[in-house]
Amino acid sequence: MSYNIREDENEVILQSLQDDLLVTDTDGIITRVTAAMKSLYGVENKELVGKSVYELEKSGVCTPIVTPLVKESGKRTTIIQTTKENKKLLVTGVPVFNDNGKLWRIATYSHDVTELVNMREYLAHMEEEMQRVLNELNHLRSQYLQEHGFIARSSSMKRCLEMARQVADTDVNVLLLGESGVGKTQVAKMIHQESPRKEGPFIEVNCGAIPETLFEAEFFGYEGGAFTGSHKNGKVGLAELSEKGTLFLDEVGELSLNNQVKVLKFIQEKQFYRVGGRKPKNIDFRLVTATNQPLIELVEEKRFREDLFFRLNVVPITIPPLRERTSDIIPLIEYFVQDFSKKHNRDIQMDKAALKILCEQEWKGNVRELMNVMERLIVTSPTKLISAEEIWMPLGNDKKDTKKYTFQGSLPDTLSSVEEALLKEAASSCRTTTEMAEWLGISQPTVFRKLRKYNIK
Template sequence: MEGLSWISDEWIKFFEVSYDGIIIADGEGRIVYINPASERLEEVDKEYIVGRLASELEEEGIYEVSVTVKTLRERKPVSLMQYKGGKQLVITGIPIFEDDEIKWVYINERDVTELNKIKRDSEEVKAIAEKYKRQLEELQVREDEKSEMVTGSKVMEKTVSLLARIAPTDILVLLEGESGTGKDVHARWIHRHSLRKDKPFVKIDCGTLSETLLESELFGYTKGAFTGASNSGKKGLVEVADGGTLFLDEIGEMPLGLQVKLLRLIQDKVFIPVGSVEEKTVDIRIIAATNRNLKDMIRQGTFRQDLYYRLNVMPVRLPPLRERKEDIFYFIEFFMEKFNKKYGFHKTILNRAISRLCDYSWPGNIRELSNVMERLIVVVPRAAIDASDVETVLGREYRKGQGEDDFSRQTYDEAFEEFERYYLKGMIGVSSSNYELAEKTGLSASTLKRKLKKYKLRLRDRAKTEPKDQN
């Protein structure tokens, strides 16, 4: 090929079979070579193109914008997107210099129509997948909350009943309870059953950040508010929660310097971002939670009294697990199913192991029970978890946690009912029918039916109880 003697025949063969279009022009912009792929993409014959100036082809409308002309003019690589015959082409021109003059222009054309379609389809599929992922996560959260809100204890039934009454309102709620009692779960439950359920639920742990970082996280900051601040500023979590619910976890850990600003937010629903002088207004519901005694903190001078009274509009105490031992059965069953599914196991738990778990005082509450159940599912090598496994996993903590039950705040009838519920729940675990249960407890069928109804109990799945033939 005339003018291309500097390119070997082998390279020409590569050009000829290339899927990409290849065009070569000389330093004047005259087309000296076009491969078959480019003829197909351009929808022209090489006899019409080769030997002609790219500027002439541009004038004739063959090219809307000639990459060759643009490359010669700008003396640097140029890329353009062009549409031809329903195809979307990415065209790149690369100048090849000799003695500071452009000797050749190499043009590469690639059809990205299908690529872009695949990209769009991929983005659509990704968006759909993200949507379903969010929905699945939402369903999982709801299932977890549903399971963790189930209760067989009277004290917890009263708490859930109270939450159901206050959830649809905008009243400020202060959740009080020991670590691990499920304050986060209950806060989310309140939001999910409120009129703001379709708006954001935003949580911030007041005990994990320094005062400066906590303020910027809560209220956001303006451009250049401090060294290292984003050039565009940042929206705070208070503003993110606008229209929804702001959950302030571990409110007792909030630094004193920020408490006055939080007080203003609660009173007037206004705040000022760090580095700004302009107030912003938000429409939010606030739920706070603490595992500390705020009244003691007031006496110690570490918590503002005026903030406490603003927060203490609707205090809700979440009782520790040792005060609602009936619920331990529900949680054991829930966590057995959850962690068996998570790790692909089919393990069961023997009745005497359940008894050991019920004897323990659970200072870490539901969170500690969850951790222990996960550990038992993973580390016990047998199909059935036994009492010795529970004692091994809990170790010294088991012996320390076997303290006397505190009945000092209960009447005789209340204590008897708690024991009766506990006793029947355990007997259900080793009975396969109501007839067998009646025989083992010595109760008549009618009395047994009445008591099961009273305590909302039912026969457990036989597969999860201790086999009869075991010693």
């Protein structure tokens, strides 16, 4: 079987393509185009053939052009091209070689990606807008936290407070865990202030401060004449005072096993009897508890009731110690300096060396210890600028505890070790590289370079 090949068959096939195709010679003169090119460039096909792509670019029909790029590299090249009608085209130029391996033609095919480019620009704009909104939200959150007495720059403390804020509008039982002085009472008060019960009372009961034998009478109250020495008219208990509000049981891990039973029954039924009373009293309250004791270990040691633990531990929130959120130390110091200066009518500032010393402390007493030290410094400072020498007495030291570094075998290695340690201290204590540069007495670019050198983040 034989076929008759039409002379114009290649042209027919070319024009039947749905793609936008343009062919030039090595000088950029257009030799072939498909019919679809008119819709892209707004020029009749017969006007394109014979013209130079360089002329098209010069006249503003399209820019940039891919032909010279393919001619120079001899490889397939893709660019984004803009037409005079502001269309965005994804243009790919493909080199075509003759039998001798020399560049003969350059075939260019295009796809209109205007909508995709516009969408990308729109998404980029939306990302910028979202980042702006996020920055504003973070600023508002910082203001919100400061209104509740919190300074939180560290991610761990922010997560803790965000969880507290999230559960505040429910009546779920919350158990606050953390060392003494981390701010459990403040978090409990924030939960109350953000809850629907904020107009009701916030009743704090320190379970470790009430003697075991007096706990029932103090907590539930008593009727007149219930026991020797009781008031003739009786007394309203702390639990009863929490009606329509929040009952905060602090140091709940200090309760005796005997009183744990009574508190458990009260939490389960929200009902109790006064000491010496015969009539039950129903109370509508929201329960928040706190402890610095490891309750799980106490349960294993049979010193804390398991059923009470599960009642309290519905939503546990662990407040991190200050030593684990060192990025909060300087903001806290700045806040206390301002607050106590105003309270005691003083005009006090801290020098950088004093700040550095304070940031290096362990703060076993956490925020409470830091607050007490700062108030003492504000009140006792003989000058307006608190220096490093004034820091040691409030911290319980009579002289600076000089750090010692181990010799690493050579002076360069030892100096490198010391430099790395100082950079880590600065990174944990400062909020920005600018602050680190000021603290360390070097330039900000040097800080960046050394952080990369020691892989410090």
